[in-house]
Structure formats: structure tokens, C-alpha cells
Amino acid sequence: MTSTEHRPLPSLASVCRTRAGVELKEFFRQRESVVFTLFFPVILLLALGAILDYDLGSGVDFPQYFMAGIIAVGIFGASLQNMAIHIAGERSDGTLKSLSGTPMPKSAYFIGKVVQVLAVAVATIVILLLIGVFVYGIDLPTGTDWLTFAWVAVLGAAACTLLGITVSTLARNSRSASATVTPIALVLEFISGVFLPFDQVPTWLQTIASLFPLKWMAQGLRSVFLPDELALREPAGSFELGRVALVLGIWCVVGLVLCVRTFRWQDRGED
């Protein structure tokens, strides 16, 4: 009975591996989450690619323009929407409370979530790129554009993951999280230059969009997928990569602070 007292606790790395496995199974086995998160941007790409057809000049057609925005939407869905909805669900059904009563290191839970977000985001991006290349013949990024692609995606996913975890704490359950986050995401997508060129969005809506990370992710990714001449169609006359990094970085810090200060392992009880 006392033999347990000297057994070492499982290492953080081994518990993280367990949590990562749990998170991947939880996501990829749930049909709703796979369809909603993974295939939503794919369906949008196929549907809008079939409907919309315009020429932005410099040989850029709609799919080439849309690729940046739809990848931003995919990352946003895999991180912010996914985290907000599923963590709210885990909190309201008692999963989080159960976990907090075990010796699982709390950091392992969040690392598991990060692995899930990365896996879903990478899967989404790969599928979107494959469709882009084989269905619409878009031009893939070249050279250092891949590097820009990587840091914009990682920084954007990090900011949106932290914000998603924060939003999950504000929601009462996964249904209310979904009902809150989904329409907000749609509005942001419309005003952030995802579906139509950002210079066609009214200035006051551009200003609102500039407060949120989605606009900056889409803008950073446009620099990856569009020729440099099209930078002139951006409101600032350039893709402002420095400012993209700055704003996404600020959102990471804000998201982290909000996360740490608000996260709860159980529903608000009577207190």
C-alpha cells in the first residue's frame, strides 16, 4: 500500500504525448467537428471558386486571390472557433473538472490542445493548397514566401488559439459558444478581405476589421500568394508585414493574459 509513495510521477513529456493522442482522436473521430472545421473552408473554396470569377489584374484571378483568405479562415476555424466551442463543451460536461482532480500537469492539457490545433490547421492548409493547385491552377508561393507563410500561420494560430480558449470561458456551454462565435467569424470574414478584395470593403469596416487578427492573417497571406504589384491595392499601399507581425504578436500577449486570468476548470458554481 505504501509502495506507491516512491514511484516517480509520469514525466511531463509522457503525459503530453497521452494528451496529444486524446485530442487528435477527439477531433478526428467527431464527424461534426471534422465537417464544420476542416471541410467548411474546403466547401467554400469549391463553391465560391465555381461561382465567382473576376480578374484583379496582373493575371490574378479569383481563386489566386481567395487562397490567402480561405487559408486564414481555415486557421481561424482550427484555432479560435475549434477551441472556443470544444473547451466550452468540456467545461460544461465536467471533463475539465475531472481532469483537474487527477495528477495530470495542467500544462499538458494545453499542449495537447496546441497539437490538435496544429494538426487540424496543417491538414486544412494542405487540402486547400492541393485543391488550389489541381482544380484552379493557382501559383504556389516561391522562395522566402514560404517562410512568410509559416510565420504568419504560426503567429496567427497562436493568437487565435489563446483567444479561443478565452472565449470558451465566457460561454456557458458549447452551443452558446458556437452560437456566439460562428456569426462573429462570418462577419469578420466579410469585412477582412477574405471573399472580396479588401479595398472594396468600406473604410469604416476596414477600421473595425483591423482591430481583429483575421484581417492581419489574411493580409500577411496575401503577400505570400499575390504578386508584389498587387500590394498597391492594399489600403496602406503595401502588405505591411512588420505591422502584421506586430498586431498578431500583441494579440498573442493579450490572449495569453486573458487566458491565464480567466481560465476555469469548472462551471461557475453557486459562488
Added chain:
Amino acid sequence: MTRTPAATVPGAVHPTTPLDPDAAISVRGLVKRYGDRNAVDGVDLDIRRGEIFALLGPNGAGKTTTVEVLEGHRQRDGGEVRVLGVDPATGGRRWKSDIGIVLQSGAGDSQLSCLELLRAQAAYFPDPRDPAEVLDLVGLTEKAGSRGRTLSGGQRRRLDVALGIVGRPRLLFLDEPTTGFDPEARRQFWSLIRSLRELGTTMLLTTHYLDEAEELADRVGVIARGRLVEVAVPAELGGRGSAPAVVHWTEDGARRSAETATPTAFVAGLAARFPGEVPDLAVARPSLEDVYLRMIGEPA
């Protein structure tokens, strides 16, 4: 806030007794406030290692709040608490590996199979039980590959218990484990709890089923309006052991009854008056339900 001396609580530990570091659970003057209401209002309790202790009380009496403080899920507003010698408010991973918790809400809606859930849970603990053996112990071996949502209510609860014991806890909390069970499922559950007792696990059980407390517990504590009102072995709760018995029989075509402190002698006297069997003879003591309802202040 004024508190009447808790020394008047029959069977309870005296509030001035020092915390018992060797007890599985030792509590002195526990207070938890919600707003201006004291949900737990000065509880003093010692639970021995290896004991099964049932906390009995109506909904809202403070059972779950008390247990949540002991589990480390809630911060207390007053009093001293030691669980396996550690203050739950500061209990770390090492402390949590000695504790198993079966919550009222139960496991969430997972996409993982029973066996996968148990394997993941086992991976958080330093010296877990074999997940397959635990499934066998709770009688879910044939459900190893099934997801939680395909289980019946009773099977779900047994899965919750499996998750609670796979870490080989020395102390197991069970919060209303059989609420919503049919009688057959409850009997199966009780035999599972008894087999855990054989393994030496200390258990703190909350329930509002009197028969469950009587069936399983070494001692019962009755909690009402945030206070313990009595602690006793089930047979002696509310003075049941020494309460006068009531003898019923039929004589001259009429139903008769008499209250007596010496039922054996009384029945012997009756037997002498009748040539054969005493018609419709019955000897009754107050049921656990009678004394319980009296204690929590409900009209019996």
C-alpha cells in the same frame, strides 16, 4: 456569526480535538459561504483509513460542497482540513495521485472507447492499475471498445468508477454514485464497492439513499443545513439500537400493539399465553428512514 457548540453533535469529533494526521480525512470547523449563506457551517469530522463513510443528507444540505472542498475542487472560507495528511487547497500532483474522484456529473461525451479513456487516465498516475483489469472489476470487459455514449446509465457510472480507481487511489470520493439507477444496477454497484473495500480503499460516499448508506457504510454522518447532526454506525443512528421496540400481534380478533424496552421477554410472555403461534406477530424498531427524517427536520 454565532455557532452553537458542536460538542452536542452525537458521535462527532469534538471541535477542539487537534487534527488527526493519521486519519484519511480530518476536518475541523469547516465553513463554506455562498453569498451570505453558509452552505457548510462548521463541520468536524475524522474518517479512518480503510473506512467507508457515508455522508447522508437532503439536496442542498452541504454534502457536495463539503466533498468538493476535500477533493480540492473548492476553496473553503474557514476551518482546517487534512486529506491524507495534506491540505487539499495546496495538494499537488503527488497528493492527487493518491486520490480518486467520481464526480456527480460523470465523464463527458468522449469519442474515446472505454479502454482508451482508462489508458489515458492511467497515464497521469505513477502506479496505475492495469486498465483491462479495472474494466473487468467493474464488469465492462465486453464494452472495452465501445464509446461512452453507447453505454446505459448504470454502465456509464461504472465507467466513472473505473476512471476513479485506475490510478490506484488510497482514498476514493463517490458523489451520489447511484442516482438514477434501477434497483438491479444499484445492487451490482454495491457489490463493486464491497470488492473495493477488500482492496483496502478508504471511501467517502455521499448519497440520499438510506438503504445505500446502511448497506455499504461503516459509519454514517447525517448533514442538514450545512451541519453534521449525528455520526454513528448505521444500526445505531438516531438511537435506533436502544429505541423501544414495538410488538404487534392479533388477539381476540383485534390488532394489538405494545411498546417495550425488552421485546424478547415480552414476546416470551405472549408465547406463553397462546397455545401455538402468536397470530400476526411482528417486532419493529424505528427504520433508518424514520430516524433520518426526524434528524433532518422533516415530518416522518
